[in-house]
Amino acid sequence: MHSYFGFLCLVSYFLKSLPQVLCQRTHANVLTNETDAFINRVLADWNSPGGIAVAVVRKDDQGAWNVETKGYGAATANGDKVTENTLFGIGSNSKLFTILATGLLINNATLSPRLEWTSKMASILPTWGLWDTTAAKEATIIDVMSHRTGLPGHDFSYKWSDDVPRLIEKMKYQRPSAEFRDVFQYSNNMYSVLSYLPTVLLPSKIPFTRYVKQTIFDRLNMTSTTYSFSVARSTGLLADGMARQGINFSDNPFGGIPRALPFWATAGNEDGNLVSGGAGIISNAVDLAIWLQTLLSNGLRPGTNESVIPAEVTEKVSAGVSVQAGAAQFPELSPLVYGGGAQRGTYRGHEILERGGSIPGFNTQVARLPFDNLGVAVLTNDNDYGSFIIQVIKGRLLDEALGLDKIDWHSRFKALALTTPPRATPRPTNASLPWTDFITLTGTYDNPGYGKFELCLIAPKHPGASRSCAALASNAPTILPGAVEADIPTFLAEWDNPGFSHIRLTHFNGNVFNLSTLSSFPANDSSKPYWTHGGDSSFSSGAYAEAAAEGRHVGIGFTGIWGAGAGVPGPIGSTVRERAEVWFHKIPYDMDFHLE
Structure with missing residues (x-):
């Protein structure tokens, strides 16, 4: 099909006789009956207690967007169905909003002194400090966003009783696992740090979550997207995170009793909480379709082309800084680099920027292919196997949209999921006691x-x-x-x-x-x-x-x-x-x- 299209355009170029519309590529829908059947089959094969919402956006050669959103499976333990309006926690897909909001501060000419990507954290935050004195002194916004401070995740250090200033204070006592700028090490803490910048730098001392709402959500008309559990719950559209009680990995890894999980982050209302910067957003397929169009348009609002996020900001955070993965997971993929809030690599020869998100009860994947003007978002409330399911469905949607032979991602990721976890070494029958009682x-x-x-x-x-x-x-x-x-x-x-x-x-x-x-x-x-x-x-x-x-x-x-x-x-x-x-x-x- 692609070669036939190219031939017609070539003839049109020389003969000037074929209608120009033949050279303007339009796109058929990706969410066909066949795709629907595939997604429902995946949910059934994994015995998922939850469901899926998807968004697919593509811009044609005339600049028009084809937007598809749809839901599948169960949204709640009561049997409510997932629709395109069902709300999910998007986990670490929140990080891209956080670093782009940081970019808006950098682009703010009224700040004095001006903030730069190379501004050192020690010059911005008076309480900033790290165990490694070199990292403490030299770390910049770029180092923080690209996970190369030398600090590992230290996720055990999070306490709901903390706020972001307390987290920053604690970080100076957390042991690094690598040298400064030596290696990529994922850290939710660093995006919590970035979430503190609007409050510190702006005269209004605005909470980070309200800053993002005003500068991004509201301007893009992402009316369903929020950091607030209470706001999301009040809509009646918030999905239950669905888990399985009593999974037996040996006998029936897809069994267990379906259980709804309480939402993980309920504190803070619209003022946010400790995890807002790293994983706090709640959204749906409709709003993420808007978000994907905005990213693919370098920060322009769909429909109006109003600049919401300056192009230089989206380009800066999209460029690789750290090597996230030096080798490809599969032959059709590539090594990965990480800039801010997303990883960059290739999918079957097509450049892709994407991010996974995982919090208790929810897993999401948001991907965009800039040279193909294509974006895909997949959201699920399957707690235990959702991280695999979203990859299966993302791969199928991309293959369909790109017109490629379909890879059996379903079998590949199911095999990964069925890999038996390492068995614990049995406790010795004659185990010795500790040095004290x-x-x-x-x-x-x-x-x-x-x-x-x-x-x-x-x-x-x-x-x-x-x-x-x-x-x-x-x-x-x-x-x-x-x-x-x-x-x-x-x-x-x-x-x-x-x-x-x-x-x-x-x-x-x-x-x-x-x-x-x-x-x-x-x-x-x-x-x-x-x-x-x-x-x-x-x-x-x-x-x-x-x-x-x-x-x-x-x-x-x-x-x-x-x-x-x-x-x-x-x-x-x-x-x-x-x-x-x-x-x-x-x-x-x-x-x-x-x-x-």
Whole structure:
């Protein structure tokens, strides 16, 4: 078809006799009955408890946009269907809005002194600081947006009780995993930092979320898009994040009981919260179609061509700075570079800028092919397999739109999903005890980059437990059913984190404990009011804790949690503190403990 089109245009050029319209490419719809059947089949094959919303936008040779939006599957546990207006949390696809909003500040000629992409964070934020003094002094907006400060994710450090200024204060105590500007290491924290800039720099001290609403959402008429859970909920269109309780990876990986998850980020209303800059936006297929057209038009509003985001800003954040992936995941893809808020590579020879987003209950993919004037957004409320499903559907939509032979992305990603997680090493039957008794390890621990937590001994029972630990031990069978095995010494701690509610330490051998994250969710069942997500002890997360004494000081080191970049080696050292990613000391420092 493409070669025939080219031949007609060539004849028209020489003969001037064919109608000019033959040389103006128009596009057939991508969301055909065949595509609908494919998407519904994917949802069925993965036994998805959720649904899908998609947006496809393409500009033809006459400059007209063909916009398609549609929904499939279940939006809520009550069986409401997904439509193009269903609202989803878009996760890290929020980051592009954050860095473009930063670009608007840079483009703001009224700021004095002017902000630049090369402005150093230390000159912008008085409380800015990092463990690495060179990074603290030299890091610029470009370094922060492209994830090359040397800091890993440190997602465990997030606490709902924090605000962004508190997060910035904590960052100077978080251990780096690489040298400054050495390697790409994804960090949600850095986009939380960027979200603080409008409040710091503008005379109005406007909250970041209201700044983005005024300068981007409102000007683009993205009327359904918001940072506010309460605003989204009030529409009646917010999807439930749908998870599966009790997945058995060995017998039936696509089984389990469908469960609706509470929305993960409810604080802050329209003033936002700690995670707004990194993952806070709620949107739908209709508004993301507007967003894709805007990005493909270098910041122009669809329909009016009004400049909402200056072209130099969109171009700056779209250019690669860091190498995100030095090798392609599949033969049809390419290595990836990262600028701000999106990765850049190729899809079957076509340049593509895209970003995935993942938060509890939701997974999204937003992709644009600038030289093809093509954009695709895929949103799902499938918590457990949504990250695979969106890739399957994105690939199918791109193949359809580009007129390419269709790759069986479905089989490829299903095979990845069915890859059995690594089995946990069984606890030795004759496991040795730690250097001290388990009761000595109970208590409050602190790390200035992470904050405090109270470690409670749940099994065996601790008769002298604090009031809060006694309450947790009493409630654990109800709020975290199945999380504690009575015959394995187990600690629990409440953890005020966006991604999980508790951590669990189960004794493995000697001073080493397996470390798991758990989430307690309501089950809407009076006989079993809660269910536990995460923490399957038969599989290994690779995270562990190691208890130690330094003189008369008790501490615990966590390893396998800080989210370093691919191939970045972990810390080494002769002591637990030196080889731990994060070291927590027990309060008070001076302890009377019993050596076994």
